[in-house]
Amino acid sequence: MVRRGLLISLWCLVIGWPVLALAVMGVESSEARADAGLRATGPPVWPPVWTTVRWSIGMALLAVVAAIPAARLLAGVGRRLRGVLLGIACSGLLLPPWALYYLWWSSMPPGSVLHDLAAGSNRLAVLRGGLAAAAVLASVWPIAVCCITPASMRWSGQHEDELRLDGVxxxxxxxxxxxxxAPGLAAAAIVVAVLTAGCTTVFDLAGVATLANELRARSDLGGSGLAVLGVAWPLVPAALLGAAAAWWWAARPPMQAERRRGVSAGPAVVSAAxxxxxxxxxxxxxxxxxWRVEPAAGGSAWHLVEGVARTVGRGLIVGAMAAVLAVATRDLWSRWVWSLLACSWVAAALLPSPLxxxxxxxxxxxxxxxxxxxWVLALLVRGGAIGLLASRWLARTEPTTRRDLRRLDGWVDLVSDPVTRTAGAAALLIALAISAGDIVLAGRLAPPMASPPIAVTLLNAIHYQRPETVVAVLLLLPAPMLLLLPVLMRHTARRAAPLVLCGAVIGLFGCGSVEDEPIAALPIEGWSGLPGRTPGRFDVPRGITIDANGDVYIVDKSARVQRLDGEGAALCWWTMPASDNGKPAGLTALDGGVIAVADTHEYRVAIFDRCGALKRTFGGYGMEPGAMVYPTDVAVSPEGEWxxxxYGGNDRVQVFDERGRVQRVLGGPGRGPGAFRRPQSLAIDGDVMWVADSGNHRVQGLDLQTGLMVAEIGVGVLRSPWAVAVGPDGSLLVVDQGTHTLTRWAKDGEHLGTWGGWGRAPGRLRMPWGVAIDPSGSTVHVLDTGNAxxxxxPWRALLMGPQQ
Amino acid sequence: MRRLISAAVWAVVGACAVACMGCDRSEPTVVVYVSADDYVAKPILEAFEDRSGIRVLMVGDTEARKSTGLIERLRREGAAPVADVLWSSELLGVVSLSRDGLLAPHVSADCQDWPPLWRDPEYRWYAFSPRPRVLVYDPERLHPSECPAEWADLADPRWRGEIVAADPRYGTTGTHLAALRWVLGDAWPAWLDALARNEVRVLPGGNAACVDAVYRGEALLGMTDADDVRAANRNGAALAMTLPGHGSGRGPMLTPNTVAILQGAPHPAEAAALVDWLLSPDVARRLAASVSGNVPLHASVAMEFPDLAVGSPLPLDAAQIHAHHGPAVAQAVDAWGGGANAGGP
Structure with missing residues (x-):
């Protein structure tokens, strides 16, 4: 009696009365309808409806395909491990999808590879859409896994063996x-599609106009519930269908005990990926x-902690209600009327938040x-539905004998059952996560408070470019849920729960990179440059050289060559005559004020004077001697040979005379002595040519005439040597992209020092591409490409070796 | 088992206590609905708390639904408002509420001499610390000399596919379109059609989304507010803005913050104190010095911030803007689509 009363009371508060109020307004108030129609005007809804349908179907297919390997993995392992893996899979629910989207998007500013690739091909909208899909997938993938796993468990190894014997x-x-x-796949697809249709903020940030966004706009503009429903009506049958599918699937009888098939590597690898x-x-x-942003200031940080505490407190109210529903109502589902009530609740939960x-x-x-x-009642629409689904799952899981015994013991004994505790804790956690991530309801229904709801603060911080606030909130928000996670796993994986918790904490807060020894920072005397395309700034600088006057030349990914003074002030610049195929990767200053640019993607060498006037070119696409595919660097010997x-399948070094006629070919693609995999940089010292053989992770010294290898350095230490230069004392300076370092070597291969290491601070490097030494031999210029x-x-500082 | 139930009960009670913190009404309190940026508004309201001893409870807003949601919420609350004060980041909301009879007049020694251009004739609302309406651009992609000098110049076909705007149904974009409809007069329909032909893109994410689109190179020009550009530049973007005029020698538009007391406010005395504080030179100075960079209206404060001065701004006629807002937004939505023409996969 108490349980029925509880269900009816809550249903009336959360579902019944709002629906009744809506119906009463619809019947009685034609004025209200006219007013609603007036206020809730907007563009035609069919374009966003169509966008929503495409996204829902796409996400449903994507989530189902992505969930199948994980579901099969879970179906093949024991109960305890399944609990652990399910906990890991559900970690995507710790952060709302729009926060995940922000993390993706903010990591791809202009200048990053993916952004520039997308921008270059005019596909930024596609990139945004792809990131939005990844963010939504993080939230719906665990749900799809939960739907499909029980179905996968019905497939036994014995069954497969029989089919194999039958010759199938x-x-x-x-x-x-x-x-x-199939039933699990269908249920997953329907639920994911409906959930995707209800997403608002992630599509807002991604610039995708969906029906839920339009609903929010009309609601904000004063549209009544009836007016919003008038636009949202296509989602109502979809929600009913989704609710029916979820309810039916949660009631599927438990699987029979079958022999486990064990775990194959395929699903595990795919799921992990x-x-x-x-x-x-x-x-x-x-x-x-x-790591990159300054931490939030003290007072501001305290406000954030307070805001998170309030959010968690509110979420706990909703979660506790969900847990109570999960535990208390599980004996009610034999009567169809209660199922009908619960099903309507689940359907309401699948509707978009603005409605x-x-x-x-x-x-x-x-x-x-x-x-x-x-606000709490609105949050309970979703939270309560989670509780009811958990209750339905409990009812079908419990063996009949235990159920009868429990009924004899009475209602108090409900919580003594470990499965019940698990379901209750799961309902609480999920409802808490949903409440914490909600922003549409918070924006509309939050009461006056000392600070805005934490989700509103977070979204505004995203909009107003406050990464310190975003980081603080995103680190704080999942903490309570992480603390509660072991409760969920206690039943299924008592011993593994602390490990999972530790793993999650390490995953969230970072365990740091493991280094054999710390790398000393570069002992710099100064630096110049910033990201950008104005004079003195660089857009992914890719080559550096210094002429006899001490002027520095840098070519970057905007196909621009800049001449700068020794302090980095731009003196002049020019753009490569052609760059549609790609941009140059190297350049060399030669005697007589000549700059030779390895015009990589135009398959040639282009020669300019100091002011950018093109003097001549040689090369051209081809594999035959004299032609080239992707030239990377040019060097000239004292005898005047070029x-x-x-690289590009014909990895080699060609020798030309000063008129561009090929003389001989040194090396070829391969791993052996004298062979190359992407020779990226050249430096000539006497009768030896040093080649940064980046793909073979070494620097080779070759005889200038024969091409025979006379020295090999850096094996086992270098990971992608990208540039090489000869120092005043004859030692070699090698820039290594793989370790983000500058290294110094004796010609006999002795390792004399390493500086830099990944970082943005002065003295650290990110993906360095080049190194050059000024004519006086006093200063080494390192091209810190990732930091633009x-x-x-100072050369003398390098002579002293790395100083910690 | 009993311990578990007991623990659950205490958890709920504790959660309720935490959630309800701040609901203590025994001390002097004022409730303010704020659509200004949290980072700008919060320190000013905290300073008010420190000075007056009056506790401030606030309801904020998000960028994407800026101010419109709060105005409609106040309209729903009607004659029995929860809020005492509305601090809006634009003009039209208070004009609309004033016409609906939802705002109370307020005159005090501190604000009775407020310039008539920046207040309601019946003292039901006050405008303060405006910021310019701007076109944001990337100086590395567009030379300043190429930027439109007038808003009407956006009709030039050279900008085809290169303009982004926020949803005209919201906030400052709607107010600006109303002002444009007013000043362009008969030329308005042609201008609107020309922008539609130029495939102006309406972004669902608000003014900040326009700035991001220009930063990312998706558009050359974004119709937005100066504070959104400054926020992006604070975080490393190197964007610039131009302040186009409105024809016939009329300069840029300044979008003011506005403040008003609600009719039937539960805490009228505290509300009056807050309004006087928001109109004080001290707040003007704080807003000018903030990331938002608002233009101070007090002559004495303006002298301290010569960089923020805007020459011959468009004189705003609140009545005209209110009259033009509905048709302007409806026509813009019809011509451009209200956030429905934004790109997506």
Missing amino acids: GRVGRSLRRLRCE IWLVVVGLPLALLVSLS VGAVVAEAWPGAVAATGGT FVAE RVQRV
Whole structure:
């Protein structure tokens, strides 16, 4: 009796009265309808409806395909490990999808590879859409996994063996298995599609106009619940269908005990890869962002902690209600009337938040709204539905004998059952996560408070470019849920829970990179440059050289060559005559004020004077001697021979006379002595040519005439040597992209020092591309490509070796 | 088992206590609905708390639904408002509420001499610390000399596919379109059609999304507010802005903050104190010095911030803007699409 009363009371508060109020307004108030129609005007809704349909179907397919390997993995392992893996899979729910989207998007500013690739091909909208899909996938993938896993568990190894003996092929067996999993796949697809249709903020940030966004606009513009419903009506049957599917699937009878098939490597690898991409990478980006930004100031940080505490407190109310519903109502589902009530609740939960907020706000105005009661009731629409689904799952899981015994013991014994505790804790956690991530309801229904709701603060911080606030909130928000996670796993994985918790904490806060020894910073005397395309700034600088006057020449990815003085002030600049195919990767200053540019993607060497006038070119596409594919660097011997390195399948060094006629070819693609994999840089010292053989992770010294290898340095230490220069004392300076360092070597291969290491601070390097030494031999210029700058190092400081 | 139930009960009670912190009404309190940026508004309201001893409870807003949501919320609250004060980041909301009879007049010694251009004739609202309406551009992609000098110049076909704007149904974009409809007069329909032909893109994410689109190179020009550009530049973007005029010698438009007391406010005395504080030179100085860089209206404060001065701004006629707002937004939505023509995969 108490349980029925509880269900009916809550249903009336959360679902019944708002729907009734809506119906009463619809029947009685034609004025209200006219007013609603007047206020809620807007563009035609069919374009956003169509966009929503495409996204829903796309995300449903994507989530189902991505969830199948994980579901099969979970189906093949024991109960305890399944609990652990499910906990890891659900870690995508710790952060709202729009926060995940921000982490992706903010990690790709102009100048980053992906951004520039997308911008260059006019596909930024596609990139935004792809990132939005990844963010939504992080939230819906665990749900799809939960839907499909029970279906996968019905497929036994014995069944597969029988089919194999019957001569059914691999494809046939796969089709049979998919048919067996079909109910789970269908339920997952429907639920994911409906959830995607309800997403608002992530699509807002991604610039995708969906129906939920339009609903929010009309609601904000004063549209009544009825007016919003008038636009949202296509989603109502979809929500009912989704609710029916979820309810039916939660009631499927438990699987019979069958022999486990064990775990094959395929699903485990694929699942791990998917988790890494949709959840692991954004969390890593969060850690990376937290290193880069200044921490929030003390007073501001306290406000954030307070805001998170309030959010968690509110979420706990909703979560506790969900847990109570999960535990208390599980004996009610034998009667169809209760199922009908619960199903309507689940359907309401699948509707977009703007519609839910508009309807509940109209049903509970005044004092209830002023104290935040309306907000909690609106959050309970989703939280309560989670509890009811958990209750339904409990009812079908419990063996009949235990159920009968429990009924004899009475209602108090409900919580003594470990499965019940698990379901209750799960309902609490999920409802808490949903409440914490909600922003549409907070924006509309939050009562006056000392500070805005934390989700509003977070979204405004995203909009107003306050990464320090974003980082602080995103690190604080999942903490309570992480603390509660072991409760969920206690039943299924008592011993593993602390490990998972530790793993999650390490994943969130970072465990740092493991280095054999710390790398000394470059002992710089100064640096110049910033990202950009104005004079003195660089857009991914890719080559550096210094002429006899001490002027520095740098070519960057905007196909611009700049001449700068020794302090980095731009003296003049020019753009390569052609750059449609790609941009140059190297350049060399030669005697007589000549600048030779390895015009990589135009398959040639272009020669300019100091002011950018093109004097001549030689080369041209081809594999034959004299032609080239991707030239990377040019060097000239004291005898006047031109050496040109290239890659692209014909990795080699060609020797030309000063008129551009090929003389001989040194090396070829390969790993052996004298062979190359992407020779990236050349430096000539006497009768030896040093080649940064980047793909073979070494620097080779070759005889200028024969091409025979006379020295090999850096093996086992260098990971992608990208540039080489000969110092005043004959030692070699090598820039290594793989370790983000500048290294110094004796000609006999002795390692004399390493400086730099990954970082943005002065003295650190990110993806360095080049190194050059001024004519006086006093200053080394290191091209710090990832940081778009040139760092200047006194040569004598390098002679002293690395100083910690 | 009993311990578990007991723990659950205490958890709920504790959660309720935490959630309800701040609901203590025993001390002097004022409730303010704020659509200005949290980072600008919060320190000013905290300073007011420190000076007056009056506790401030606020309801904020998000960038994407800027100010419109709060105005409609106040309209729903009607004659029995929860709020005492509305601090809006634009003009039209208070004009609309004033016409609906939802604002109370307020005159005090501190604000009775407020310039008539920046207040309601019946003292129901006051405008303060405006910021310019601007076109944001990337100086590395567009030379300043190429930028439009007038808003009407956006009709030039050379800008085809290169303009982004926020949803005209919201906030300052709607107010600006109303002002444009007013000043362009008969030329308005042609201008609107020309922008539609120029495929102006309406972004669902608000003014900040326009700035981001220019920063990312998706558009050359973004219609936005100066404070959004400054916010982006604070975080490393190197964007510039131009302040186009409105024809016939009329300069840029200044979008003011506005403040008003609600009719039937539960705490009228505290509300009056807050309004006087927001109109004080001290707040003007704080807003001018903030990231937002608002233009101070007090002559004495303006002298301290010569960089923020805007020459011959468009004189705003609140009545005209209110009259033109509905048709302007409806026509813009019809011509451009209200956030529905934004790109997506």
